[in-house]
Amino acid sequence: MTTDDLIARLTGELKPVSRLAVFWRVVIGLGISLVVSSAMMYFWLGMRPDMMTATGTMMFWTKFAYTLILAVAGTWAVKRIAYPLGSIRVSLAVMAATIVVMIVLAMAKLAMTPPDQHMAMMTGHTIAVCTRNIVLLSLPLLVGAFWVLRGLAPTRLTVAGAAAGLAAGAIASLVYSFHCDESAMPFIAVWYTLGILIPGLIGAIAGRFVLRW
Amino acid sequence: MNPVETRLKELMLASLDGDARSYGILLNDLARHLRFYFLRRLSDAHKGDADDLVQETLMSLHTRRATYETDRPFTAWLHAIARYKLIDHFRRNRIRVTVPLDDAEDLFAVDQSDAAADRMDVERLLQSVPEKSRDLIYRTKIEGQSIAEVAQSTGLSEASVKVGIHRGIKAIAAKLKGRADDDR
Numbered sequence: 001m002t003t004d005d006l007i008a009r010l011t012g013e014l015k016p017v018s019r020l021a022v023f024w025r026v027v028i029g030l031g032i033s034l035v036v037s038s039a040m041m042y043f044w045l046g047m048r049p050d051m052m053t054a055t056g057t058m059m060f061w062t063k064f065a066y067t068l069i070l071a072v073a074g075t076w077a078v079k080r081i082a083y084p085l086g087s088i089r090v091s092l093a094v095m096a097a098t099i100v101v102m103i104v105l106a107m108a109k110l111a112m113t114p115p116d117q118h119m120a121m122m123t124g125h126t127i128a129v130c131t132r133n134i135v136l137l138s139l140p141l142l143v144g145a146f147w148v149l150r151g152l153a154p155t156r157l158t159v160a161g162a163a164a165g166l167a168a169g170a171i172a173s174l175v176y177s178f179h180c181d182e183s184a185m186p187f188i189a190v191w192y193t194l195g196i197l198i199p200g201l202i203g204a205i206a207g208r209f210v211l212r213w
Numbered sequence: 214m215n216p217v218e219t220r221l222k223e224l225m226l227a228s229l230d231g232d233a234r235s236y237g238i239l240l241n242d243l244a245r246h247l248r249f250y251f252l253r254r255l256s257d258a259h260k261g262d263a264d265d266l267v268q269e270t271l272m273s274l275h276t277r278r279a280t281y282e283t284d285r286p287f288t289a290w291l292h293a294i295a296r297y298k299l300i301d302h303f304r305r306n307r308i309r310v311t312v313p314l315d316d317a318e319d320l321f322a323v324d325q326s327d328a329a330a331d332r333m334d335v336e337r338l339l340q341s342v343p344e345k346s347r348d349l350i351y352r353t354k355i356e357g358q359s360i361a362e363v364a365q366s367t368g369l370s371e372a373s374v375k376v377g378i379h380r381g382i383k384a385i386a387a388k389l390k391g392r393a394d395d396d397r
Contacts (some may be wrong), residue, residue: 003264003267004246004269005272006268006271006272007241007244007271008237010236010239010240010271010272010275011233011236011237012233014228014231014232014233015231015235016229016230016231017231017278017279018279021279022280024277025279035291040377082283083280083290084280084290084293084294085289085290085293086295086341095221109389117372151277152277152279153273153277153280153293153297155293155294155296193223212301213274213277
C-alpha cells in the first residue's frame, strides 16, 4: 500500500473524536474490571461478617482512606501515562507520600504498644493470605488497565506497565478491605502495601511486551 | 509561536472535529515531514524502511488521535509518536543506535517542509539524468567534492568529469524547461 492510499483510507474513515475519549476509556476499562474484581471478592472471599459494626471504627476508615487515595493516584497515573510524553511523577509522589504517612502511623502505633504485642500486630491472623489475595484480586484490574493503555499511546512501556500494576494493586486492596477484618495499622502498612507493589512490579515487567503498539 | 506548529495544530483541531479535508492536508504534510525525519535517522542499509515507518506512524496517529491534548503543542505530540516508532523499529530489528536519537526537536525545529520538498524535487530531477552523469552531479553538486577528487575516485579524466556534469545539467535544464512549458 502506498502512503497516498493509506492517507486516502484514513481520511475516508475519519470520525470526530470526543475530548473526553481518553477519560472514558479509563473509566470503562477500570470500571468493568473493578466490577469483576469485586465479584471475585464477594463470591470467593465474602464480605467481612462484621461489616455493620466495622463501619463505626476508626481503623475501617483509615484502611479505606489509605487504599482509596492510592487507588485514585494509581488511576490518575494510568490516565497520564496513556499520553505520549505523559509522566506519572505527580501520582508517584502522592502514592509515596501516602505510604510514608501510613508507615509513620504504624510505627507510632507500635511505639505506643508493649513490645510483646508487636509480633501480633504485624502478623494478624491472615498474614498467610492477605498479600496473595490482593495480588489475585488485582489480576482482572491489571488486564483492564492494560486494555486501557493498549488503545492509547504510552511511549515509555515499562513506566506505563508499572502505572497499570500500581493502579490495579491499589484498587484491588480497596476491594479487599471490604473482606479483610484486620485492624492493626502495622499489618496494613506492610501487607497491603506489598499487595500493591507486587502488581506494580508485574506490570513493569510485562509492560514492554504487552503494551507495544 | 512557530508558524509550522500553528498551522499543523489548526489542521489537527479541525481533524479532531471530523473535518476530512483538513485531515487529508495534515496527513500529506506530515507524511513528508516524517519521511525526511526517518530517512535522516536510518542507516543506509535501512533507508528502505522509511516508508513503512511513515505509514505506521500515520496509522498510529489515526487510531490514537484521542491522546492529543489540545492545549499542548501538536508537533511535540507527533514527534513523541514518531520517536517511539523509530525506537520500536530499532528494537525489533536489533539495531544498535550510534547516532544520537535526541537531536529530536528538529522534526519541526525549522520549517523543513520546503527543504524536504526541494530535496525530493532534486532527487526526482536527477532520476531523469543518465546514470553516469547523475553520479557525477551528485558527488560534485550535492556532496560537494571537487572535480579532481571525483576524477580520481572514478578513474575518469577531469575533462570527462566536466563534460559529464555539463551534459547532466543540460538534461536537467531541458527537463525543467519542458515542465515550465507544461505549466503554461
